[in-house]
Amino acid sequence: MDMTFNLNSGWLRAGALATAFAAPLALAAPAVAQEVYPSGDETLDWTIAFGPGGGNDIMARSIIEILNKYDLYPGDIQAENRAGGSGAVGWGYLYGQSGNPYGISTTSGSFVTTPLQADTPWEPEDFTPVALLATDDLVLVVNGDSEIQNIEQFIENAKANPINIGGTGTVNVDFIVPTLFAEKAGFEFDYVSFNSMSEQTTALLSNALDAMVGNPGEILGLIESGDLRPLVFSGQNVPEALEGVPTMGDLGYDIGVSMPRGLILPPDAPEEAQSWWIETMKQVVETPEWAEYIRSNTLTPTVIYGDEFGTFLSNTKNGFGQVLRSVGAIQ
């Protein structure tokens, strides 16, 4: 994967990331610098594997803003959107910087699912893990007009009648979470796959679907107005806005799968770089700005560091692979 994109983002950079205008030649230099990590002379090459405005982009730029605000990183940080191929391009670029302590990237769901679907030269385990910072979790909702008031009624009904559940995509947590949940709770359902959250939401509102799963952030307005009724949440901790909704763990059906939002370095990055970033991220997650980011994006704060994150990634990947192979979605 040598496909790399250098979006010269004049306006983006003008704000928080003012000074960095160096050519993106991050790889050529680091061999020289052998003193303390990080050196203030090195520009940090931050790869965002998706376009501006998406979840990954917002997360990366939020972290960079915090790093700059609290002067946590001594040098310049240059963020580049290297979008394409559901993340394959951007993370492929990072993969190509093996051993470089000055390349870094944020992960999202595609970090696990893209290599399952396409022949990427890299696997999630190849990279040097820094930290898992948050997870995207899902809420199961039914139409506000539905007779089903809570998750117990839902499961009971699902055991008696055939039901369907909508979600976005198949190679995705949207499919895996309800599948594992149904297995544990002992009911069966038909999964209906949609292209986007908006299509599945209208399908549910039009009463074509019995239920759906989705990120709470995008449907909070509909939940608040009573058009959708939340039944159960897949994460460890229920976000503020969904107070009173049980988690799958509360019911005794913990499934332990979620989309990892974390931080990675290139493969075989030096140990001091990994431990420096772990220490730094420990400070980042304590800031009020980070709490605000978590809150406004309705993420679940789930923080684990270093090799534990590596294990998490590899478990998630294997879990996904297993479920998807069992239904024939991937070979």
Added chain:
Amino acid sequence: MRIAFFVALLAASIFYSYIAFADLNFMTRSGRLGPGFFPRILGATAIVMTIWALLDEMRNEDAPHGAAQQWRDVALLMALALGYAVLLRLFGGLVATVIFLAVALSLLNRGKPLKNALISVLVPAFVYLLFDRILNANMPPALIDLPI
């Protein structure tokens, strides 16, 4: 040329159908419409239609043929366009556009070297300013000055 195009289409539809029948299931295990349902129908229909149209074409010998002159100019422009695609990959948006315009105009708009030179500098400069500086849009990056 005409017949060749139809034969190429036929080959493409056979290839498409081959994959549809070999790799994609008509129905899923749970008895729903499978990933191969539409591709198989499409592929088979495409083969039939293309053969039908091809037979029509072979009967229709007196179809108009372009003059060699016409073909030469189209082929030239296509070759230039493909060359541009390669240049974009190698040298990025700005440099590739300058080279492409300079070469294309010197071949197509002969005898006006000054005007051609101006266009091949000003147009890329304008596009660069608009895309990169004002709209902050993606321009093809250069492969040559990036680490591989």
Added chain:
Amino acid sequence: MDIFSDLVMGLTIAISPINILYLLIGAVVGMIVGVIPGFGPSAGLAILLPVTFGMDPIGAIMMLAAIYYGAMYGGTITSILLNTPGESATVASTFDGFPLAKQGRAGPALVMQAVASFVGGTVGVILITILAPMFAQVSRSFGPPEYFLLALMGMLTLIVMIGAQWKLGVISALIGFALGTVGVDLETGQSRYTFGSAELIGGIYFIPIAIGLFGLGELFYAFYSGLHKTGSGGIVEYDKEERFWPTAQDWLSTRITMLRCSVLGFVVGVIPGAGATIASLMAYSTERSLSKNGDNFGKGEMAGLVAPETANNAASSGAMIPLLTLGIPGSASTAVLLAAFLLWGLRPGPLFMEQNPEFAWGLIASMYLGNMALLAISIFAIPLFVQIIKVPYRVLGPCVVVVCALGTFSVHASFVETFLMFGAGIVGFFMRLYGFSAAALVLALVLGPLAEEALRQTMTISRGSFAIFVERPPSLWIIAITIALVVLLPLLNRFGNSSSGKAEKAGQ
């Protein structure tokens, strides 16, 4: 009246000097991103979104919304002048827009498209103002069965596009459907025709194919027909003094079209996911079957340009309905607007307009102003754009190649898509030369995946029963409208024609 006090409040918010400035900036940027092929409103919005951080949300949304509907004005300009659609919703505008330019009527065509855009946009905002709650009901009644029927209805327009050489038209549509099957199969997650490429997981995007087939294909064809050798002239002889303004005939023959397509476009726009592209194509084929000059469509009929133009602008207004009343984005562009709402700490949903009246009504009021501003900007800019066709083709040609290539790249920063565009250009030339229909191919590429996915979703939901299509009231409505369009209208037309024919005979 509640609505009027709300609207007046909105206007007082919108008409502050700084907000007007933001609105104008948005309108101009929208025009520009619309003009560049490939660089549509969603790409423009996503890239300009970060600029609005730290701005006052009302000024920011006015600017972003102006970019969004402004792109619909700009998108048609290259459709008319170069046969290169600026973005997907203006593909249908090439069908009659470019022939009009070839006849030397580029000026009137551009003026009419600006007026049509204005009418569509303004009727759309009026409908939002007075009927938003009613249309919110429409937005929320669409499930997979309705989308499938809608896609089928759209495919009826294919029959119109297929043209005289029906076998070749059918093959063109089949190619489009086949391209539409590339990518991950939505239902099973299995990859189809991706050959392991990560770039193809998401499928073949519409833009590179449309730009290649129409823009480059037409260019190659122009060289084949020797246009580049004509002395100093460009595509056409153009005489500004005589023919800048549309004739009375142009106005009279299109006024009903404008109104009809405004409503049609708006309703299609209200349906999440259907959007401006489908609205413009449906408007085109509906008008063609309704028009007395139906046979002239595709050869430079003004109504054939006005119909899709009105519809795509009305649709972009209509798409605001699910966004404002349900918090559901109906298109890629409104999805970016939704992201902006969230970033500013707003919570879109059914209570949104109640909880944020200043914001919602300020936005709606600004859309009236924005459409007026865009009409003025367009009319002033037309003489400038018309200069393009005075450039000789041998100079213009290479520049068109540049714009098509860089425009395609700018959308997803993808070389694969850029190369696809070049490939589609070469194929497009041969298709044009041998009588295939690029329009049918592109339409099939849009509708094919929609139909396949919706049918398979429907069959999963109904567990294989087709009865679902007649059990749901919205489905029944669509079936009734389709039957009315397909069966009743042509019958009425024939009946009307034959009776007037009889009258003529009787008169003899």
